[in-house]
Amino acid sequence: MNVYRYPSNLLLWFGVGGGGLAWFTEFFSGLYFTWAQCNQPDGRTELAMRSWQTGLAAGGAVVGIAGFLVCLRIYLQTHNFGDVAGEERRGDGHPPPLGRVHFLAVCGMLVNLTAIAIMVMVAVAAPQLAFCQQST
Amino acid sequence: MATTIEPAAQRYVDELAAVWAERKGVLGWLTTVDHKRIGIMYFFTSLAMFACGGVEAMLIRTQLIGPNGHVLSPAAYDEVFTMHGITMIFLFVIPMTTGAFGNYLLPLMIGARDMAFPRMNALSYWIYLGSGIFMYFALATGHAPNAGWFDYVPLASKQYDPGNNIDFYGYGLIFNGIASTMTSINIIVTVFKLRAPGMSLNRMPLFCYAFIAASVALLFALPVLSLACVFLELDRELGFQFYVAAKGGDPLLWQNLFWIFGHPEVYIIILPAFGIATAIIPTFTERKMVFFPLVALSEILVAFLGFGVWVHHMFTVGFATATYIYYAAASLIITIPSAVQLFAWITTILTGTPRFKTPMLWIIGFIVYFILGGLSGITLAAIPFDTQVHDSYYVVAHFHLVIFGAAVFPILGGMYFWFPKLTGRMYHERLGKLSFWLTFLGTFVLFMPMHIVGILGMPRRNYTYPAHVGWTLLNFIETIGGYITAAGLVLVVLNLAHSMRHGEPSGNDPWGGDTLEWSTTSPPPPYNYPVIPTVSSPYAMWDTEDRERDNRRLARGEGLLPVGHRTPTSTAQDADIDEIASMPSSSPWPPLVALSLFGVFAMLLLDHYWIVVGFLAVLLLTVLGWHQGAAAHARAHEVVPAPETGTPHE
Amino acid sequence: MSDAAGLPRRVSGRPPASSGHRRGAQPNGMWGMALFLCSEVTVFGSLFGTYYYLDFRVRHWPPDGIAAPKVTLAAISTAIIMLTVPTMYAAVRSARRGGRHGALGWVLLSMLLQAAFLGLQVAIFRSDLMQFSPRGSAYGSIYFTLLAAHDAHVIIGLALDIGVLWNLWRHGVERYWLLGVRGLALYWYVIDVLAVIVLFVTLTPSL
Numbered sequence: 001m002n003v004y005r006y007p008s009n010l011l012l013w014f015g016v017g018g019g020g021l022a023w024f025t026e027f028f029s030g031l032y033f034t035w036a037q038c039n040q041p042d043g044r045t046e047l048a049m050r051s052w053q054t055g056l057a058a059g060g061a062v063v064g065i066a067g068f069l070v071c072l073r074i075y076l077q078t079h080n081f082g083d084v085a086g087e088e089r090r091g092d093g094h095p096p097p098l099g100r101v102h103f104l105a106v107c108g109m110l111v112n113l114t115a116i117a118i119m120v121m122v123a124v125a126a127p128q129l130a131f132c133q134q135s136t
Numbered sequence: 137m138a139t140t141i142e143p144a145a146q147r148y149v150d151e152l153a154a155v156w157a158e159r160k161g162v163l164g165w166l167t168t169v170d171h172k173r174i175g176i177m178y179f180f181t182s183l184a185m186f187a188c189g190g191v192e193a194m195l196i197r198t199q200l201i202g203p204n205g206h207v208l209s210p211a212a213y214d215e216v217f218t219m220h221g222i223t224m225i226f227l228f229v230i231p232m233t234t235g236a237f238g239n240y241l242l243p244l245m246i247g248a249r250d251m252a253f254p255r256m257n258a259l260s261y262w263i264y265l266g267s268g269i270f271m272y273f274a275l276a277t278g279h280a281p282n283a284g285w286f287d288y289v290p291l292a293s294k295q296y297d298p299g300n301n302i303d304f305y306g307y308g309l310i311f312n313g314i315a316s317t318m319t320s321i322n323i324i325v326t327v328f329k330l331r332a333p334g335m336s337l338n339r340m341p342l343f344c345y346a347f348i349a350a351s352v353a354l355l356f357a358l359p360v361l362s363l364a365c366v367f368l369e370l371d372r373e374l375g376f377q378f379y380v381a382a383k384g385g386d387p388l389l390w391q392n393l394f395w396i397f398g399h400p401e402v403y404i405i406i407l408p409a410f411g412i413a414t415a416i417i418p419t420f421t422e423r424k425m426v427f428f429p430l431v432a433l434s435e436i437l438v439a440f441l442g443f444g445v446w447v448h449h450m451f452t453v454g455f456a457t458a459t460y461i462y463y464a465a466a467s468l469i470i471t472i473p474s475a476v477q478l479f480a481w482i483t484t485i486l487t488g489t490p491r492f493k494t495p496m497l498w499i500i501g502f503i504v505y506f507i508l509g510g511l512s513g514i515t516l517a518a519i520p521f522d523t524q525v526h527d528s529y530y531v532v533a534h535f536h537l538v539i540f541g542a543a544v545f546p547i548l549g550g551m552y553f554w555f556p557k558l559t560g561r562m563y564h565e566r567l568g569k570l571s572f573w574l575t576f577l578g579t580f581v582l583f584m585p586m587h588i589v590g591i592l593g594m595p596r597r598n599y600t601y602p603a604h605v606g607w608t609l610l611n612f613i614e615t616i617g618g619y620i621t622a623a624g625l626v627l628v629v630l631n632l633a634h635s636m637r638h639g640e641p642s643g644n645d646p647w648g649g650d651t652l653e654w655s656t657t658s659p660p661p662p663y664n665y666p667v668i669p670t671v672s673s674p675y676a677m678w679d680t681e682d683r684e685r686d687n688r689r690l691a692r693g694e695g696l697l698p699v700g701h702r703t704p705t706s707t708a709q710d711a712d713i714d715e716i717a718s719m720p721s722s723s724p725w726p727p728l729v730a731l732s733l734f735g736v737f738a739m740l741l742l743d744h745y746w747i748v749v750g751f752l753a754v755l756l757l758t759v760l761g762w763h764q765g766a767a768a769h770a771r772a773h774e775v776v777p778a779p780e781t782g783t784p785h786e
Numbered sequence: 787m788s789d790a791a792g793l794p795r796r797v798s799g800r801p802p803a804s805s806g807h808r809r810g811a812q813p814n815g816m817w818g819m820a821l822f823l824c825s826e827v828t829v830f831g832s833l834f835g836t837y838y839y840l841d842f843r844v845r846h847w848p849p850d851g852i853a854a855p856k857v858t859l860a861a862i863s864t865a866i867i868m869l870t871v872p873t874m875y876a877a878v879r880s881a882r883r884g885g886r887h888g889a890l891g892w893v894l895l896s897m898l899l900q901a902a903f904l905g906l907q908v909a910i911f912r913s914d915l916m917q918f919s920p921r922g923s924a925y926g927s928i929y930f931t932l933l934a935a936h937d938a939h940v941i942i943g944l945a946l947d948i949g950v951l952w953n954l955w956r957h958g959v960e961r962y963w964l965l966g967v968r969g970l971a972l973y974w975y976v977i978d979v980l981a982v983i984v985l986f987v988t989l990t991p992s993l
Contacts, residue, residue: 256818
């Protein structure tokens, strides 16, 4: 019988929520950067806007990929959770059921994929645009 | 299911019935805190609002039946289409889904005896009613809001709209928002804390997931709207400069704040409809929902991602494309969780044995219109295309297909589905099917031509159009479609109203339903369940062993909790029993608080600021009275900690 | 036979929380207060967002003729209200142990600190109003609205304090009012943290 070492709480949280949080952060900071640069009177702020945009989106996508891989690993380890016994986590008498950890890993993979998709789309589109180009 | 109850146990059941008995007469309804009565009040009020919004729609369509119409003057037309939008969204669809369906069904589905905060539940209803009356006072006095349901500044500013039309909008939406916030808090706490012991999160029906997602979104979206309305009223009444460009403000601030609320709002509208669909489909296909966890996850993901797409309503305001790409990307990706759910439903239907009764027909109609509306939505997520059709009837077509076709159809289907449970009678099936086909056909004829007339250039919100631009025939067809739809909807109401008196008795479970509410009587007794149910899966009614075990417990008088108004509370994830809570029985304070709040908003509207202070003092007194009553109740009914063991007897 | 017997055994296999020990879940009232505070935090988040949105819109922030806000008094008042975090925590601890006088004393102390904060805020507000008006510019509008929104929440908190104090005095620490003290403490923790953020946001031009 395999004994499964539970991931730490923090790692599981990162796996499930990291990509979403990265998207949220990249989204709001990108919003403020582009607004600050393109929608205010000249001479107020000078930013390397396109670099920031691409960098934030790419960085966010990397965080999302890391979260996805964490979840993938947990998913594969807990795949046959019927045959695996859970080890007591240190200092915490009550580990979550393995089925729940497995399910959270699935959720994490899907959420991270979604977040990665959005951020990659932005990272690809941002460098293509002329500085503060308006399409209308 | 007839159970022989032992005499000693019967005493417990009689006590239960006596303790939970509702007060009779009008006073009973005024002071009720029972979730079923509140749900019924929400239902009838929202239905009345639906009728008002429908009349407004028919006025619009009649005005547009031909070019140069004279049914409504331009000013009247502005008020009618604005009130149509406000009524349908704030006074019909949200109260109907969260207030009526949510309040009535959620405690029943999770095996509880009431919502978590019964008095706050009643308060939310009375505030909702007050806000509806408040808004319709506007129409009655001829000062209805007239700048569209999203009320853009500067048109809505004091300079261009000097009367108090927009003040009805601003104050009215803040007032209405209080009710919805309370309902959303109530739903979240109820679904997380009051589930029957044993109903862990993975054993919870999908209906509950949809309502949690909608309620969490509502909780975070409404404050933004309220703040936008506060800024609007400060600008209008006190001369502040939030939205005034010349003084450093920005009219786009309104648009941004409004749509940060407005976009999640449309997901809040559709998520309960998803929940109703996922309750009806397993019953009428006699199989479990395919991809259950993915559907639950998709519902939550849609609610979350919905907060990141709002600027797609503003693709033509002049932001840099660099800003728009964030929203275009998220708007395109958000179709994926919606599509996952669609595939799950369709697969469940195709791999089950579908019975096409009336509720199921409405769900099929919902799926058709969700696909059609969703497709036009994807096209609108593409910035270049959106730039061409922004503010045209193409957009009107899209959102009506998803709001009416995809959010209202499940509401109508749900009305037919749960009608036997609420009334104990069955509706007339053939008339039900006819009402569906009329509405389905009418919706198609009404909204599909709008795509074309929009691309041909017809702008929205114009009170009429000229004769030789090629829009006449399409508008005429749309108006006929509108009348057909109205006929179908009237038939729905007539069918249900007639069947309430003359329908065949339906019994507890006419459909072979899968969720807990079908196990209790039709209509349910005030205490919902004589025995707190045992749950092993999300399809509680199909677990016959559990239901038989509950019958044996009823026969022996176990798990009844007859003393006081009791229901168990449990932990959030695993639904381990936590404590036995005592619920309030009835209270006069909710309507009194709502009345004082109404006074506050009415006096704000009329600019009598000192009287506002007076009403705030009255409000404070009513709130104090409420809490003294609550404390006395808590003192009188000792809350019992959970039993130590509780291994069920066999 | 007990009416509560026969309820399903615990799913998770964890031992039940017996009376007197910590329960497995937060009471419904705490959930309600926490969710209500989510709504209020969103209001403040939107206010902060509006502040910076308007900031980036114009060339000069604050506009010409308006001095950047002064740091000292605002910082002192914020420090005062932050002291209510430990005092409210102490109040909850007293209440949990059933100590009526302890709970009363700590809540009263918190209330005095909050009132001092409010007094200083009103002074700042009035002195600023003499310098510039909320009707003169968007800067003035958002500045005063942001401060007023926070002060309004402090006033409501003071009213809640009075309610809790009165009932602790009349009825002691019974179950309903223990929950009241806990809910009140949660409310103040959030309002206090918001006070710090409001300070930083309004002092942006001076930083």
